[in-house]
Amino acid sequence: MAIVLTGFGVQSPLGCSFPESMETLRNGRPCVEDIQNYDTEGYEIRAAGEVRCGGEVVKTPREIDRKIFFLDRALRELSLNTGFSRRYGPNEVMLNIGAGVDYFDAAAFSDQAAFHHKTARQIREVARKWHLEAGTHIFASACTASAHAIGFSCRLLRRGLATVVVSGGIESMISHVNYLGFYLLGALSRSDDPAPYKCKPCDLRSTGTILGEGAVVMLLERSEKVSDPASILAEIVGYGCTMDAYAVTDPDPSGVPAAEAVRQALDDAGIGPEQIDCVHLHGTGTSKCAPAEYNTLRLVFGEKRASEIPVYSMKGQVGHLIAACTAIEMLGVVYSLKHQVVLPTVNFSEPDPRAPLNVVKDRPLSMPIRHVLKLNSAFGGHNTALIIKKWGK
């Protein structure tokens, strides 16, 4: 029995459908610009990866929690493309999703109910609307929330604890309270660096990350339940997760706990590290991320191969979708497996000597790809590793 991914619903900086998003990945168009959805007068930094349709930012009234709005639209696409609601009964479809912080409408400060939009309540309402009635499970571990949701889904499917799962992630911190709150953490790419407003993963010039937003959902099924094998996009074969128990803001620089997550995922997949063909990094563009990820790869692959295996980060193109980052980055994984290429990391040009990784740049690298390792980590020390395999021979 295999756990397979059979469809996506996408509302993201890459586009508002699965095909549009794959095309934006292909053409490498940067999706980060100054915030357009609302007035940012007075902001010192105002770049973000906002959700776009046909290249235009999707605008919403301020009363709306954008991540919930995008979840509803993503589920519509997933339902249309996969027919999950026709093929399964409502009590068979589970929703396991990573979700970001609550939305606060700063302009409604004087009205508590209008000010604070609670996440779990809203997600349950959307789940009911789309007849996802086998349980709604929300993961909130910041940047690993959607990785936890996807890994959890695979475990339930494999153990027969779920029949079919809609998984993924939703996020929008692009609002006054959340965007400027994140700005206060000092993690955003500075506007006075040589390449303003850019998230530059693994690059010597990296000064921080850029926030992105969106909703990406995917249908995960057991292979024997799939009526059309041609719909299978990939197989998820391994999952592991650990905690650093090290610090609040910084990853454990040794990479030891993250490497343990990879070893768990390899064991889960029943493969050795030599069978991994490329790595899709967390790659945030913050100064401590790349060295920690390099050390992780060094522990898993050995020093020589850690510097040779092709690596990629999507965050240069779309920004950091926090609770939805693994979900959107699964699009890059599927792209690699489908087209047998590792995409170039947008905004990468000068290697960081502390992290001598083989970051693909300028143009896609064509190569045989059977297994992709997907890494993510979070503030507070969560580490996740997923191994995704090309479906078929």
Added chain:
Amino acid sequence: MRGVFHRFEAGEEILDPGSLRNGKLFKYYNRETMAAVATAALLFSETPPPADTPFFYATGETESCKFFELIRQKVDCEHFSSRFYVDEILPRISPLVQFKMMRNMVSCMVAIENGLKGDNSLILDSASALLYAALSSPYSGEVIIGAGKMYADDVVECGLAFVLPSELAGHRMLGSDSRAIDFFREEVWR
């Protein structure tokens, strides 16, 4: 299952920072974090868990943001603009507030304080997700499950337990909309 459940009343002192192994991190604690770390200290006092013990924790839906309540009382928000937010409100917000609002800080602080490095997840609200996470963990042996809830009136509840995943099979809260904290109130606080 061996568990601890505590209810801390509004204004009640929960934790002495001097008792922490990493006292300098206390500035990042909100009341739920204090409750979880204090409850963990009680649960682990006799049997400290091995570092690879899985730890699954569910935090409650946020009921109020006291910090913003205070801002609201101090500023005239009738004529809102971006410039107003940047000039009048942002300077009143400490970066520490952001950390206190991040949901995963509770479980991260428990992990840091007790050296927990194993399988994990941080769940929002749901008992079903918490029980399924424990049930589906590949770890053989007892895992740690926990839940916390900070109410609008500053009351905090927290429960933590060692549990064998097999003890949770068929539990009525699996697949339900029950809150994780209710699991501890019903199963531990009896």
